[in-house]
Amino acid sequence: RVIFGAEIPHPGLAKVTVNADDVLLGESFCPVNRALLQTLKDDLRLSGIPARVVSKEEIWSALWGKVLYNCSLNPLGAILEVPYGRLGENEETRMIIRGIIEEIFLVCQAMKVPLPYKGADDYYRFLLETQLPPTRDHRASMLQDILAKRKTEIEALNGAISRLARENEIPTPYNDLLTLLIKFKEKRESQGPGPRG
Numbered sequence: 001r002v003i004f005g006a007e008i009p010h011p012g013l014a015k016v017t018v019n020a021d022d023v024l025l026g027e028s029f030c031p032v033n034r035a036l037l038q039t040l041k042d043d044l045r046l047s048g049i050p051a052r053v054v055s056k057e058e059i060w061s062a063l064w065g066k067v068l069y070n071c072s073l074n075p076l077g078a079i080l081e082v083p084y085g086r087l088g089e090n091e092e093t094r095m096i097i098r099g100i101i102e103e104i105f106l107v108c109q110a111m112k113v114p115l116p117y118k119g120a121d122d123y124y125r126f127l128l129e130t131q132l133p134p135t136r137d138h139r140a141s142m143l144q145d146i147l148a149k150r151k152t153e154i155e156a157l158n159g160a161i162s163r164l165a166r167e168n169e170i171p172t173p174y175n176d177l178l179t180l181l182i183k184f185k186e187k188r189e190s191q192g193p194g195p196r197g
Contacts, residue, residue: 026059085136
């Protein structure tokens with residue numbers, strides 16, 4: 001699980017711009033070579049990126065934790081074109097973030113996904129107090145993709161939450177709306193501005 005932001009100023013150079021937590025290495029779906037994971041962890045640490053090897057349960061839980069983080073901030077930051085910190089400073093965007101989180105917790109509960117948080121309120125506080133401060137100046141990768149006319153990962157984030165929610169008959173208006181708005185923004189940027197009038 002990777003939860004840092006990076007830029008590639010030119011080929012062959014990657015610059016880490018923000019780091020919200022350690023890179024976690026583990027086997028979420030099938031057994032992997034643990035010695036190889038240890039080597040990878042050591043290489044990441046040599047490059048200045050904190051990393052840990054964790055259990056299968058911890059990596060699975062952490063991946064869903066990243067889903068919460070990305071779904072809460074990435075599309076909203078892309079739509080509003082502001083850094084993550086602005087989202088946490090504003091009462092209206094905090095209300096949207098809370099709604100997104102509550103919907104994801106309902107989906108996880110229906111699917112019996114273990115999360116490392118007591119509930120939606122617990123994660124909401126963790127996001128605002130622990131995860132947001134070090135990433136306050138980070139701009140959403142989704143916005144970078146839109147501006148570069150690349151397809152975003154909205155279908156793998158909020159779009160996936162919406163699909164899983166439909167399968168479990170759970171309404172997810174926040175995640176549904178963000179998915180539709182990002183899809184519109186993708187199309188608008190790829191087609192260029194429309195006629196004036």
